[in-house]
Amino acid sequence: YINGAKVGSTGAWHKPGGCSSRLEYRSYAVPASALHVGPDNVAAVWVWSEGSGPAGLVDWAQPDRRIGPFDPGASPGHKQTGYTLGGVGWYRKTFRPDASWGERLQLFVEGCYMNCSVYLNGEHLLTHPYGYTSFAVDLTAGGLRLGQPNVLAIRAESRGSNSRWYAGAGLFRPVSLLAHPALHLAVPGGVYVTTPHIALTASDGLRADATVAVNVTVANARGTTAAGAGARVELFDERGVSLGVGFASLPEVGGGGGSASVLLSFDVRGVRTWSPGQPSLYRAVATLSCGGGLRDGCPDTETATFGVRSFSFDSSAGFVLNGQSVKLHGGCVHHDNGPLGSKAIGRAEERRVELLKA
Numbered sequence: 630y631i632n633g634a635k636v637g638s639t640g641a642w643h644k645p646g647g648c649s650s651r652l653e654y655r656s657y658a659v660p661a662s663a664l665h666v667g668p669d670n671v672a673a674v675w676v677w678s679e680g681s682g683p684a685g686l687v688d689w690a691q692p693d694r695r696i697g698p699f700d701p702g703a704s705p706g707h708k709q710t711g712y713t714l715g716g717v718g719w720y721r722k723t724f725r726p727d728a729s730w731g732e733r734l735q736l737f738v739e740g741c742y743m744n745c746s747v748y749l750n751g752e753h754l755l756t757h758p759y760g761y762t763s764f765a766v767d768l769t770a771g772g773l774r775l776g777q778p779n780v781l782a783i784r785a786e787s788r789g790s791n792s793r794w795y796a797g798a799g800l801f802r803p804v805s806l807l808a809h810p811a812l813h814l815a816v817p818g819g820v821y822v823t824t825p826h827i828a829l830t831a832s833d834g835l836r837a838d839a840t841v842a843v844n845v846t847v848a849n850a851r852g853t854t855a856a857g858a859g860a861r862v863e864l865f866d867e868r869g870v871s872l873g874v875g876f877a878s879l880p881e882v883g884g885g886g887g888s889a890s891v892l893l894s895f896d897v898r899g900v901r902t903w904s905p906g907q908p909s910l911y912r913a914v915a916t917l918s919c920g921g922g923l924r925d926g927c928p929d930t931e932t933a934t935f936g937v938r939s940f941s942f943d944s945s946a947g948f949v950l951n952g953q954s955v956k957l958h959g960g961c962v963h964h965d966n967g968p969l970g971s972k973a974i975g976r977a978e979e980r981r982v983e984l985l986k987a
Contacts, residue, residue, distance in 0.1 A: 631673075721781070732810050733811055735809065738766070765817065827937060842892060
C-alpha cells in the first residue's frame with residue numbers, strides 16, 4: 630500500500646514446484662497518482678503466514694552469518710534442524726582399571742546423537758546408529774588392559790537433514806561405567822516388571838489386589854557354561870516395607886555371552902494403584918546368586934521401580950485408568966530444553982512434566 634492505495638500483492642501463497650512466495654523477490658509499479666508531492670509518503674506492507682511458518686520482510690540478498698553451530702546458509706536441514714550445521718565429534722577418556730573394579734566392565738551410554746561408534750585402545754567395538762536409544766558395550770571382551778592406561782573413545786556423527794527439528798549432537802545423556810561379576814544381571818533390561826492381573830478393591834480405583842510378575846535375565850561372560858545360579862527378588866512399598874520375597878533357580882547359562890531368564894510371580898493385596906493424581910511406586914530388588922545355594926548372594930543387584938495400574942480404551946468411555954475415565958491432554962514436546970539445548974538435565978525434565986501437569 631502507498632498512502633493507503635493498494636499497488637500489488639504476492640498472489641497465491643503456494644507456487645508451482647513447491648516454492649513458497651516468501652522465498653521470492655517481488656517488485657511493484659507505483660503509479661504517480663498514488664504519490665504525494667513532498668517527503669510525507671507512507672508505504673505499508675501487510676505480511677501474513679498461512680500455517681505455522683514465520684512472516685515478515687527479509688532481505689535474502691544479505692549474506693548468512695554463522696553464529697556458533699548455527700548457519701542458515703550452510704545448514705543441510707535448514708529450519709527443520711534449527712539451522713544447525715552438524716558434523717563429527719570425538720570424546721576421549723584415559724583410565725587405569727584394576728581387578729578390584731569387577732570381573733566385567735561395561736560402558737552404558739544412555740543417549741548419543743547419532744551414528745555413535747565406540748573404540749577401546751584404537752579398536753572398534755560397536756556402532757549404534759540411532760540417537761535416542763541406550764546401549765551397552767562390553768569393554769572386558771573388547772581388550773581391556775588391567776593395571777594399564779586404556780583410552781576409551783566415542784565418535785558421534787550428525788549430518789544432513791536427519792530430524793524434524795533441533796536434535797542436538799553428541800553425548801546428551803549420561804555415560805556410565807558398570808562393574809559386574811562375569812555372571813551378572815543383563816544390562817539393560819535385567820529386571821522387568823509387569824502387573825498382568827489387577828482386581829480393583831475400591832470404587833475410586835485407588836486400591837487393588839494384583840499379581841506382580843518379575844522377569845530376571847542373567848548374562849554369562851565366562852567362557853564356560855554356568856550352572857546352579859539363582860535369583861532372589863523382594864518387593865517393597867513406598868515406605869520400605871517388604872511385600873514378599875521369592876527365589877527361583879536359573880537354567881544353565883551358556884558361556885561366551887549366553888543368557889537365561891526366570892519369571893517370579895507375587896500376589897499382593899490392598900496396594901495403592903498408580904495414577905497421575907496418585908503416582909504410587911513400588912520397588913522390585915533382584916539379587917543374583919552365583920552358586921552354592923540360592924541364598925549365597927553375588928554382589929550383583931538391580932532395582933526396578935514400577936506402578937500397579939490397569940488401563941483400557943473404550944469407544945464410549947475413551948481412556949480408562951484403574952476403572953476411571955481419564956481425559957487425555959497432549960502437547961508437541963521435543964526432547965530438548967529450549968535455549969538449554971538437548972542435554973538431559975534432571976531438574977529441567979522434572980519442570981517440563983510439572984508444567985504439562987499443571
